Amino acid sequence: MSIPKALTIAGSDSGGGAGIQADLKTFQELDVFGMSAITAITIQNTLGVENVYPLPPEASAEQIRAVGSDLGVDALKTGMLFNAEIIKQVAEQISIFGWKNVVVDPVMIAKGGAELLLPEAIQAMKEHLLPLALIVTPNIPEAESLSGITIRTLEDRREAAKRIANYGARSVVIKGGHGQGEQIIDLLYDGSSFTSLGGRRIETKHTHGTGCTFSAAIAAGLAKGQLIEQAVEEARAFIQAAIEDTLELGQGHGPTNHWAYRRRKERF
Ligand SMILES: Nc1ncnc2c1ncn2[C@@H]1O[C@H](COP(=O)(O)OP(=O)(O)OP(=O)(O)O)[C@@H](O)[C@H]1O
Numbered sequence: 001m002s003i004p005k006a007l008t009i010a011g012s013d014s015g016g017g018a019g020i021q022a023d024l025k026t027f028q029e030l031d032v033f034g035m036s037a038i039t040a041i042t043i044q045n046t047l048g049v050e051n052v053y054p055l056p057p058e059a060s061a062e063q064i065r066a067v068g069s070d071l072g073v074d075a076l077k078t079g080m081l082f083n084a085e086i087i088k089q090v091a092e093q094i095s096i097f098g099w100k101n102v103v104v105d106p107v108m109i110a111k112g113g114a115e116l117l118l119p120e121a122i123q124a125m126k127e128h129l130l131p132l133a134l135i136v137t138p139n140i141p142e143a144e145s146l147s148g149i150t151i152r153t154l155e156d157r158r159e160a161a162k163r164i165a166n167y168g169a170r171s172v173v174i175k176g177g178h179g180q181g182e183q184i185i186d187l188l189y190d191g192s193s194f195t196s197l198g199g200r201r202i203e204t205k206h207t208h209g210t211g212c213t214f215s216a217a218i219a220a221g222l223a224k225g226q227l228i229e230q231a232v233e234e235a236r237a238f239i240q241a242a243i244e245d246t247l248e249l250g251q252g253h254g255p256t257n258h259w260a261y262r263r264r265k266e267r268f
């Protein structure tokens with residue numbers, strides 16, 4: 001039996017709600033064997049990020065090489081990469097291995113405002129990483145930063161998605177968590193057409209790590225052989241359940257519930 005394997009290249013969140021920890025929980029719940037390359041260690045809980053210790057860029061490259069040369073990688077996602085040198089090393093390894101199922105979550109700023117990507121590294125992300133992406137998953141502020149346009153309307157989102165795709169990403173999903181209205185729209189652009197994936201906006205403060213979990217779920221789907229649209233649809237269902245069945249953990253913005261999706265499926 002061949003076991004689907006996914007790699008997350010991201011930062012560690014000591015609070016367990018975002019980053020590497022959220023990604024591995026998501027892989028596990030979606031029946032994918034999870035592996036990790038840690039780029040930075042954050043001192044973090046539901047109240048926010050207290051400190052960031054980036055690892056030497058070679059440490060990311062070495063971890064990727066170790067798992068790639070032995071276990072193999074069916075799909076991968078990138079999350080917090082922090083600086084331009086880490087981005088370059090990660091991009092170089094992805095190119096060397098020739099991996100195609102690459103999900104880029106262009107993590108920039110944590111919900112609490114902490115910088116998870118230095119502003120001067122945005123150019124490196126556009127230049128080195130976006131051309132390798134099968135899909136890139138910005139939230140609205142990240143899409144604004146990558147596209148250079150202010151997003152107010154759905155038309156703006158469409159234009160931003162096209163501009164991001166121009167950097168070489170095969171497809172783009174602009175997530176709607178930061179938007180307004182009762183319905184959330186995640187807009188998927190596949191290079192020629194748009195698909196809106198929606199859900200009810202849940203009123204909650206417990207949305208720490210939603211973007212990490214969503215992109216990890218897409219990578220899990222790709223690792224299992226799903227097509228992009230199918231993987232994004234299942235990721236939306238996964239995150240919707242994870243936000244709805246809240247855990248109410250911590251004193252601040254709590255993590256989502258990674259058990260929820262499987263438990264719901266088992267009930268029906
Ligand atoms: N309140 C909510 N109700 C339902 N779905 C939500 C809500 N907030 C976010 N989502 C979903 O979670 C996913 C992540 O979206 P979001 O825009 O929050 O990303 P993000 O800002 O990158 O997340 P984070 O920075 O917390 O990791 C998307 O699929 C979005 O639709």
Ligand SMILES: Cc1ncc(COP(=O)(O)O)c(N)n1
Pocket residue numbers: 010011012013018019020042079080107109110111112116207208209210211212
């Ligand atoms: C290590 C790491 N990676 C990503 C996020 C983004 O998640 P959020 O925007 O919910 O804080 C984070 N806080 N920490």
